[in-house]
Structure formats: C-alpha cells, structure tokens
Amino acid sequence: MKYINEEKINNLIVDATKIDSRKLDVILKKAKSLQRLTLDESAVLLLIKDPEDIQKIFSAASFVKDAIYGRRVVLFVPLYISNLCANNCLYCAFKSDNSLIKRKALTVPEINTQTEWLLSRGHKRILMVCGEEAPSGKSNIDYYTEAIKAIYAAEVGKNKIKRVNVNCAPLGVDEFKQLKASGIGTYQIFQETYHQDTYLRMHPKGPKRDPDNRIDAVDRAFSAGIDDIGIGALFGLYDWRFETLGLLSHVQHMEKKFKVGPHTISVPRIEPAEGAELSLNPPYKISDEEFKKVVAVLRLSVPYTGIIMTTRENAGMRDLLLSLGVSQISAESNTSPGGYSAGNAEQAGLPDRQAGGQFSLGDHRSLDQIVGALIAHDYIPSFCAACYRLERTGETFMQMAKPGTIKGKCSMNALITLKEYLNDFASVSVRDACQKMIARYFKQLDPLEQEQLKLFIGHVDSGIRDEYV
Numbered sequence: 001m002k003y004i005n006e007e008k009i010n011n012l013i014v015d016a017t018k019i020d021s022r023k024l025d026v027i028l029k030k031a032k033s034l035q036r037l038t039l040d041e042s043a044v045l046l047l048i049k050d051p052e053d054i055q056k057i058f059s060a061a062s063f064v065k066d067a068i069y070g071r072r073v074v075l076f077v078p079l080y081i082s083n084l085c086a087n088n089c090l091y092c093a094f095k096s097d098n099s100l101i102k103r104k105a106l107t108v109p110e111i112n113t114q115t116e117w118l119l120s121r122g123h124k125r126i127l128m129v130c131g132e133e134a135p136s137g138k139s140n141i142d143y144y145t146e147a148i149k150a151i152y153a154a155e156v157g158k159n160k161i162k163r164v165n166v167n168c169a170p171l172g173v174d175e176f177k178q179l180k181a182s183g184i185g186t187y188q189i190f191q192e193t194y195h196q197d198t199y200l201r202m203h204p205k206g207p208k209r210d211p212d213n214r215i216d217a218v219d220r221a222f223s224a225g226i227d228d229i230g231i232g233a234l235f236g237l238y239d240w241r242f243e244t245l246g247l248l249s250h251v252q253h254m255e256k257k258f259k260v261g262p263h264t265i266s267v268p269r270i271e272p273a274e275g276a277e278l279s280l281n282p283p284y285k286i287s288d289e290e291f292k293k294v295v296a297v298l299r300l301s302v303p304y305t306g307i308i309m310t311t312r313e314n315a316g317m318r319d320l321l322l323s324l325g326v327s328q329i330s331a332e333s334n335t336s337p338g339g340y341s342a343g344n345a346e347q348a349g350l351p352d353r354q355a356g357g358q359f360s361l362g363d364h365r366s367l368d369q370i371v372g373a374l375i376a377h378d379y380i381p382s383f384c385a386a387c388y389r390l391e392r393t394g395e396t397f398m399q400m401a402k403p404g405t406i407k408g409k410c411s412m413n414a415l416i417t418l419k420e421y422l423n424d425f426a427s428v429s430v431r432d433a434c435q436k437m438i439a440r441y442f443k444q445l446d447p448l449e450q451e452q453l454k455l456f457i458g459h460v461d462s463g464i465r466d467e468y469v
C-alpha cells in the first residue's frame with residue numbers, strides 16, 4: 001500500500017519490545033512539550049506493558065489533551081443519507097451482498113426533515129455519512145452536493161447547521177473541488193486497515209478494492225483545496241499496534257507532502273452489523289485496555305490533531321477516553337438513513353429506528369443527557385464551528401493548535417455555544433448545570449475575556465445566535 005512501509009512497521013513492533021523502559025521518561029518529556037513523536041517513539045509507547053508505565057502514558061496524554069484543547073469537547077451528530085453501496089466490505093451492514101437490510105437513499109425533502117429534527121434537539125454540527133453508491137440516475141458528487149445544500153438550508157427558529165463534515169466515497173480532484181465549493185468542513189476518509197493483505201481480504205469487490213486509490217483520495221482532496229482531512233482505521237481487522245503505526249505513517253506522508261497533518265483521526269472499533277458475519281467475531285479483537293493505549297499514544301504522537309470517538313463505544317468508555325485524548329464525540333447517533341424520527345422512518349418505509357443501520361451502537365443517551373454528563377465531568381460541551389468560518393483550517397489551524405494557542409478561543413466559543421444550548425434546548429436540570437459551569441469558567445477568565453464573554457452572553461440573551469471569536 002502506498003506510503004505505508006510494512007516491513008519497517010513490523011520491525012518497529014519487534015524492536016520496541018527490546019527497549020529499556022527508562023527511554024519512556026525521555027519520550028514522555030518530549031511529548032509533554034507538545035512535540036510530535038517519531039514512529040519509533042510511538043512504537044515504544046505502544047509496546048509498554050508495565051502497568052505503572054502505562055499509567056505514566058495515560059497521565060501524559062491527559063496533560064497534552066488539556067494543554068492543547070483545554071476542557072472543551074466538540075459535539076457532532078452523524079446524518080446517514082443513504083445505505084446504498086457498491087462495495088462489499090465484510091464488516092459492514094451496507095455491503096452490497098447483504099439482503100437483510102432495507103435500502104434507502106434519502107431525498108432532499110427527507111434530508112431537510114431529518115436535519116430539522118436534529119436542529120430541534122440542539123445539534124449544530126453534522127457529519128454527513130453515506131454508502132458508496134449514488135441513487136440511480138445521479139452521480140455521487142451531484143447527490144452529495146444537493147444533500148449538503150439541503151442540510152445548510154434547514155432552519156429551526158434562529159438555529160441552523162454551522163458545519164457539515166462529510167464521510168463519503170473517494171472522488172476525483174474536480175469532484176473534490178465541487179465538494180469544497182459546497183461548503184464542507186472536514187472531508188473524512190478511513191483507510192480501514194493499513195495492512196495490504198488484510199485490506200484485500202476485507203474488500204473483495206467494488207471500487208474500494210483498490211487500496212492505493214483510497215489512500216490517494218487524501219492527496220486528491222488536498223490538491224482540490226480541502227485542507228481539513230480526517231483519517232481513520234477500523235480497529236479489529238488487524239493488529240492494533242500495526243494499525244496505529246499505519247495511521248501515524250499516513251500522518252507523516254501528509255505532513256511531508258502538504259505540510260499539514262490530518263485535522264482529525266477516528267478510531268472506530270468493529271461493532272456487530274446486521275448481515276455482516278465478520279463483525280460478530282472480528283479477527284483481531286482489541287481489548288478495552290489496548291484501545292485506551294491506542295487513544296493515549298495517538299494523543300501523544302500527534303498532539304495537534306483532533307481525536308474522534310463515536311457512539312459505537314458505551315457511555316463509560318467514552319467518558320474515560322475523554323481524559324486520554326479524545327476531543328470530539330458524536331451524540332444521539334442513528335446509523336439508519338431516515339432514522340432520526342419515527343414519523344420520518346415510517347415515511348421512508350423503515351420499520352423502526354434501527355432498520356437499515358450500519359452497525360449497532362453502544363451509547364444511546366440523548367444529546368441533553370450527554371451535555372449533562374460532560375458538565376458533570378467538568379468538560380465544556382462545544383457546538384463551535386468558528387475555525388471553519390474564519391478560515392482557520394489546514395496549516396493555519398495547525399499553527400495555532402501546535403503551540404496550544406487555540407485553546408483560549410476554543411474555551412470562549414464553547415461557553416458562547418453552551419449558552420445558546422442552555423437558552424434554546426436544555427432540560428431544566430441541564431440548564432442549571434450549564435449556568436453553573438458558565439459562571440465557574442467566567443471566574444477563571446482575565447478581565448478582558450470576562451468583558452468579552454459578558455457581551456456575548458448579552459447577545460445570546462437578546463436572541464442573537466452564532467457568534468464566535
């Protein structure tokens with residue numbers, strides 16, 4: 001597979017076991033100064049087995065997370081617009097051979113209705129997701145751009161979606177230019193596995209069968225001017241240490257060629273998917289302890305890159321991973337096209353919320369419950385999209401993220417968006433928690449920032465929405 005040196009990764013995994021654990025302190029000191037780690041250093045961390053040393057890794061990861069991002073946690077929700085797919089990935093319910101699920105590609109009015117439902121719950125950031133096949137008579141790019149337009153057009157009161165990130169099939173450069181022009185935030189594409197043989201086994205047919213075409217989609221998106229890119233691996237397909245080093249090799253390639261790493265890294269674990277037998281018994285199941293290590297090592301290795309955790313994981317695991325490096329989480333997700341409201345599901349011919357879903361979920365809490373839980377753990381829930389609005393993307397964002405200077409803006413914007421949530425959507429108990437959190441963080445600001453926040457809060461109370469710094 002392009003950009004991935006399997007031999008080197010395999011050697012690193014073997015060699016790192018011989019490394020004196022005293023080297024750990026040197027590596028952690030470097031990581032805590034917010035410097036990127038080399039592949040060799042990351043490999044050492046992945047191979048550490050001593051429980052006390054693992055705790056050192058975890059506490060260094062917490063330190064780095066706090067230094068870069070502060071206490072804010074960005075919330076988003078996936079919107080599945082279609083489960084049609086031309087590929088046959090063995091782990092996915094949308095695979096083309098699967099006759100057990102109902103197929104559906106949402107129409108523009110349906111996308112609008114789904115978005116309104118999400119807006120009425122308080123969501124402001126959407127990740128648009130779809131299988132890799134357009135409805136008949138349409139090209140992928142035409143379907144994507146009309147869907148994105150429908151999402152941005154939806155409105156509930158004064159609330160609109162602020163940012164649409166997209167997880168869709170790889171495109172050509174000209175199509176990526178159209179995707180960028182439609183106003184997307186991050187373009188996400190997961191390699192799934194960085195191990196060539198495993199990749200070929202898992203993707204027996206369809207356009208996704210070519211691993212180089214998939215990995216090159218990142219380069220094509222960059223060439224088209226999309227500089228916020230999200231990469232990811234599906235954990236459970238192959239050795240977790242290899243996949244982590246594969247992800248980091250991909251990061252190195254991006255940094256070398258485009259001088260900017262990924263905006264986000266996603267680390268989904270395989271979950272049971274209807275009609276996809278492999279998902280019930282993943283070939284390289286990763287334990288909770290190993291998974292925690294993956295998140296912590298990624299946080300230390302690429303401190304400036306957001307780490308995304310979806311509702312595949314259960315509430316307890318998600319809360320815990322926030323302290324180890326996760327900076328963005330999904331909330332209230334449904335993986336069925338048309339699954340967000342019973343009315344709409346019926347209209348769409350789907351029998352219930354989970355019909356036609358991609359995989360099963362581990363966290364079923366509502367957005368309001370998740371906001372409440374974040375506050376209880378002293379994290380500031382954030383619905384901010386300021387960087388994208390102010391063109392703090394790609395290299396510009398990295399220059400602010402690398403020294404940790406983005407966190408002041410993140411905290412301010414998180415508090416402004418939390419105030420909007422409090423006024424428009426929060427339940428009585430969560431409203432109270434939001435109020436107390438804003439008051440508590442207000443006291444920690446310097447006098448100038450206090451004045452700024454007071455001004456924004458006054459604006460929100462007077463009905464103005466969507467302000468940011």
Ligand code: SF4
Binds near residue numbers: 086089092093095096
């Ligand atoms: S993982 Fe993606 S490409 Fe593969 S079958 Fe599922 S939806 Fe299609």
